[in-house]
Amino acid sequence: MPTKVTYIHVKLLITDFIKNIPKTYLQQRRIFIMEQKMFCYQCEQTAGCNGCTGAAGVCGKDATVAALQDELTGALIGLAKACGNNPKTENTDRIIIEGLFTTVTNVNFNAETLTAMIQAVNEEKTKVVPNCSSCMSPCGNTSNYDMKNLWNEPDEDIRSLKSLILFGIRGMAAYAYHAMVLGYTDETVNSFFYKALSFISYDLEMEHLLPVVLEVGEVNLKCMALLDQANTTTYGTPVPxxxxxxxxxxxxxxxxxxxxxxxxxxxxxxxxxxxxxxxxxxxxxxxxxxxxxxxxxxxxxxxxxxxxxxxxxxxxxxxxxxxxxxxxxxxxxxxxxxxxxxxxxxxxxxxxxxxxxxxxxxxxxxxxGGYDTDQDKTGINGGHFVMTGFGHGTVLSVADTVIDAVKSGVISHFFLVGGCDGARTGRNYYTEFVKQTPTDSIILTLACGKYRFNDLNLGEIGGLPRIMDMGQCNDAYSAIQVAVALAEAFQCNVNELPLSMVLSWYEQKAVCILLTLLHLGIKNIYLGPTLPAFISPNVLNYLVENYNIAPISTPEEDLKKILG
CATH class of the missing domain: 3.40.50.2030 (Rossmann fold)
Structure with a gap:
């Protein structure tokens, strides 16, 4: 059960760490790392849809930052494994969560703070296993993991599944962090981070890794529920x-x-x-x-x-x-x-x-001083305002109206069009898709991908706006709650509802949400604008065969497939 805790800052004293790190050490580290080539393929915009290599990534981080993020991840794996047979301290959970969150795309571009975080993780491991460094017969069980072992894994399917686990828990850590800041934690969620990190370092086959991939989705559902509870208990139920x-x-x-x-x-x-x-x-x-x-x-x-x-x-x-x-x-x-x-x-x-x-x-x-006069700004499509606040609390409060509208044929279909936005060419697909949806359909949306169309005026159905913004990316939990409630009302499963999911992804929070949908058995998801570079052909075939995931094509073709 989620636990309400008093929020006491056990925040890493990064500033103090930085002050105590000799500048010559940082300079030497930069020189050493700059001689290495980076490798990163965790986001949607990765170079050539294969991976960013060389001096810098598409996101803007350089090889130094990329290498430090890998080193930080390896240190977190070492800390997680150290806690396998040793009790953690009151700070360990926070350090694990904060460290994972730090490696999410577009969070940290600073070599100094990353170096300080690595030092903090290593110091925490010393507290967990204080005699490890002086052991005369080191077993290596708590050693930091070298991420090059993952990136150079010869079996692309093993590399793909481990990457799904790693990127999924990075996204989940962001949600756990936001809940923790508000004083909410869940031991099931926290414990899973240790398991997942440890599995990345183990020599395992596909049949052992696949269940952990889906477990990321299962635990992330708990994590999103935790954050929903934290937000609504602290700030109230969102209203339109x-x-x-x-x-x-x-x-x-x-x-x-x-x-x-x-x-x-x-x-x-x-x-x-x-x-x-x-x-x-x-x-x-x-x-x-x-x-x-x-x-x-x-x-x-x-x-x-x-x-x-x-x-x-x-x-x-x-x-x-x-x-x-x-x-x-x-x-x-x-x-x-x-x-x-x-x-x-x-x-x-x-x-x-x-x-x-x-x-x-x-x-x-x-x-x-700001602007001298009011600035009449508009959205991408020329709208002067946007709507938000259609979380599960609001939508389910009018569930009877929605159900009656579906039964009477007033509402023909629901589309969940949401996810991350990005700069890659082709994301105008989502704008055109929404514009071409039937006038008797409802568009549920969430995350920043909605800015492609959330200022459109598509009118109303039965007093309900056709576009309903359910919130942030973590508010996919709201969409899931609404889908489950509708399925119960119509005595069917979610896949039998007149509901289609057309999702865009960019970074690791979208990965853990996708894994949650797969854990729930939700099928027929359209995903774009590109498929993840870390999904191997065999893993992709597994997702297609078992969940009927499909890459987006054109709005016209996809709507034709969806609506028959």
Missing amino acids: TKVPLTIEKGPFIVVTGHDLKDLELLLEQTKDKGINIYTHGEMLPAHAYPELKKYPHLKGNFGTAWQNQQKEFDHIPGAVLFTTNCLMPVKPSYADRVFTTEVVSYPEMVHIDEKKDFTPVIEKALEL
Whole structure:
């Protein structure tokens, strides 16, 4: 059962670690690592749909950062294995979760903070097994894992399944972290991180790894339920909310990422200071939570999805706070007004530490002054507002209306069109798909992929808007709850519902959500814009044969297949 705990910062004292690391050590490490070629294929935009190699990745991280992230992962595996026969400390769970979250795409580009995190993980392992380093007969069971063993694994199917496990738990760690910040943990979720990390280092066959892959999806469902409980208990059940895209004149701060707690703390510290707060990207659903809606200076939403930030933040006359991932390499035109917090880190950017004193952000916003006049911004399709707040609490509260509408033929079909957005050519597919859906269908959406179409005015059905934003990527839990409830009402399984899932993916949180859908036995998922590079042909064939996963083609062809 989820446990409500008192949130006490056992946050890693990264700043202190950095101060104690000799600069010559960091310089030598950079020189050594820069001689190595990176390898990374964890995100959708990986070079050539095969993997980023050479000096830098498509996301912007260089070979030094990539190697340090691998070293950090190897240290986490060593720590997890050390806890197999030794009791963990009160800090071990947090260090495991925070370390995994740090390696998610677009979170940390900073070699110094990564080095500090590695040191912290190794020091934690020393606390767990204090006599290991002085042992006269080392067994190697708690040694840090060399990730090159995974990337160079000759059996591509083994490499594929282990990658699915690793990338899945990286995404799940982000959700566990957000719940933990609000004081919620689950021992089943925490314990699984140790198991999954350890399995990556074991010499196992496909039949042993496949169940663990699906177990990632099973445990992630618990993790998403935990975060849903944490968010709704802390901030209330989301309610349908109309969010303007206009930016009012005067000082302002843009908050991006996913962390509702950071937003709440900033709203508290900016009360009565004449500063307006705007959400960006995955923070949009914050407007629907009653305990956040009560702040009158939470005004609206700035911009669209994460991949447009370099254009949208160009010379912005306001401050920007990054609370979690979706950070892109910062351009000089706005570098002096970007701030990071939690696990997000970028070289030379001001970081707000665990004390959560947002004074530097506030002072920068006041200094810049904002726009002189209101800015009439629009969405990608020219809309002036977007809607959010259609979580499972809201949708299920009108379940009878929805069920009657389906039975009477007023609603013909449900489409879940959601997931991550990105810059790769072809993502306009999702806009065109939504535009071409039948006028008697409902589009459920979530995550930042919705910015492709969430400002479209597609009208209503029986008083319900045709586009319903269910929230952040983790709010896939809401979509699952609605699907299960509808299946129970119609006395069928989810795959027999007039419901189709058309998903876009970019990073590791999308991976763990996909694995959750597979764990639930949900089939006929359309996935795009490309298939993951870490899925081998045999593993892909397994997914196609057992779950009928299909790559997207064209909106016209896919709609024809779905609707017959």
